[in-house]
Amino acid sequence: MPFPTRPESLRVLCLDGGGIKGYTSLLILRRIFLPKPCDIFDLIAGTSTGGLIAVMLGRLNMSIDECITTYEDVGGQGLRSSSFYDIEIMQDEIKKIMDRKKIPRHTSFREGRSPTCKLMLCVTRAEISKPDVIRNFESFHPTAENYNCTIWEAASATAAAPMYFKGVQFCDTGEKWYDGGLRRNPINEAFSELSRERDWKDRKVGCVLSLGCGVAKSAAVSSNLAGILKGAVAIMTDADDIARVFASSGLGIELFRTHRYFWFNPDENCKTLP
Numbered sequence: 469m470p471f472p473t474r475p476e477s478l479r480v481l482c483l484d485g486g487g488i489k490g491y492t493s494l495l496i497l498r499r500i501f502l503p504k505p506c507d508i509f510d511l512i513a514g515t516s517t518g519g520l521i522a523v524m525l526g527r528l529n530m531s532i533d534e535c536i537t538t539y540e541d542v543g544g545q546g547l548r549s550s551s552f553y554d555i556e557i558m559q560d561e562i563k564k565i566m567d568r569k570k571i572p573r574h575t576s577f578r579e580g581r582s583p584t585c586k587l588m589l590c591v592t593r594a595e596i597s598k599p600d601v602i603r604n605f606e607s608f609h610p611t612a613e614n615y616n617c618t619i620w621e622a623a624s625a626t627a628a629a630p631m632y633f634k635g636v637q638f639c640d641t642g643e644k645w646y647d648g649g650l651r652r653n654p655i656n657e658a659f660s661e662l663s664r665e666r667d668w669k670d671r672k673v674g675c676v677l678s679l680g681c682g683v684a685k686s687a688a689v690s691s692n693l694a695g696i697l698k699g700a701v702a703i704m705t706d707a708d709d710i711a712r713v714f715a716s717s718g719l720g721i722e723l724f725r726t727h728r729y730f731w732f733n734p735d736e737n738c739k740t741l742p
Contacts, residue, residue, distance in 0.1 A: 477674025478662065481509045481525075484707040485516025485590075485629075485652045486681025491539055493521060493679040496732045498532045500677070505532065506585040509677075510668070513658035515590035515648035518679075519626030526587040527577065527604055527619055528569060538565055555624055555633045562620040577622035578614065579604050588661050589626035590648025594635045599648065601657060602626070609664040616640045652707035653678070655714050676723060678714075680707055680733035708733065 483493050497505070505512065505525045514522030520542070524535045542561045563573050587604040602622050606614050617625070617638045625636040625645035635644040648654070655678050662668050711731055714720045723729035 477672045478511065478668060479509045479675045480658055480662070480673065480677070481505060481512045481522075482653065482655045482658050482676070482678040483512070483514040483518030483521050484654070484678075484680045484711075485514075485518045485647065486707065491536070492681045492734055493518065494532060494536045494539060496679050496734075498536065500732075502532070504529065509585055511586050511588065511658060511661065513588050513590070513654040513661070515626060515652060515654045515657075516629055517627055518654065518681075519589040519591075519647070520623050522587055522589060523577075523619065523623040523626075524565075526585045527622075528565065528571070541565075555628055555636060558627065558633075559620050559624045559636075562623050566619060571619070573618065573620065575619055577602065577604055577617050577619045578606060582606075582667070588654075588657065589622055590654050590657055591625050592646045592648060594644040594646055601661070607665060609666075612664065615643070653680070653710035653714075655710065659719070673723065673728060676729045678711060678729070678731045680711060680731070 486492070501508070506529050509526075512522045512526040514520070521535065521539065524530045524538060525532075530538065542558060542565070566573055566575070582605055588601045589603075591600055591602055592598065593600055600613065602615055602617065602625065603612075604622075615638070617640065621636060621638050625638075626647055628634070628636050628646050630646045633646075635646050637644045648657075655676070658676075662673070711733065715724065715729070715731060720729060
């Protein structure tokens with residue numbers, strides 16, 4: 469896929485939420501190109517497990533292959549429980565990843581200076597059910613809030629779907645967080661962020677790559693692990709609907725017409741969980 473030069477245009481990667489099927493997004497990404505995403509994209513936006521992947525790619529600077537292997541480990545260890553996934557196990561796995569990369573566990577998610585690859589994670593403040601985002605950079609927009617948290621707190625907060633996980637409480641502030649709620653495709657939040665931030669105000673959007681996880685067949689939510697995985701139906705359907713609405717909007721049509729918007733979602737043959 470050809471990319472305009474970085475200084476002249478913005479490159480945006482959007483990663484849908486979709487439970488364990490977030491793995492699909494990484495497989496699609498690997499088929500598209502080989503460089504590290506943090507060296508390509510100006511903004512990576514993610515929600516739920518898409519947010520977890522965004523942290524691994526953008527904040528931990530992983531290659532796509534490294535992220536695939538790591539995601540398999542986190543998924544295997546972090547999704548063990550009778551009726552709910554164990555958020556503490558997931559957090560421990562993220563901490564171990566940081567240990568292997570020699571990143572101190574107390575490292576802040578927000579970077580000290582403006583990073584080349586900026587991240588935004590869709591979350592929800594539990595106490596007031598307020599949709600919000602956590603950034604790895606400081607926003608100076610008057611409507612934006614900048615939250616203090618570690619890398620492992622941010623990663624687990626955006627992945628903490630309330631149907632499956634307990635909320636994540638930040639040690640520094642005591643605030644409790646869940647994932648991005650119904651915002652299972654973060655493309656609208658990404659464009660809102662582009663319009664808010666002064667660094668991006670006068671820069672043209674050169675490429676938007678939006679990766680879905682497919683739309684699974686309807687199934688009832690069960691108390692066993694296999695049933696819970698298949699219960700991610702509403703999550704993935706909602707992400708697909710958001711993508712279609714954006715694609716039919718004036719902005720989406722213009723970006724597609726000028727070959728700047730790329731939306732990849734698994735076809736029917738990939739929609740059923742094994």
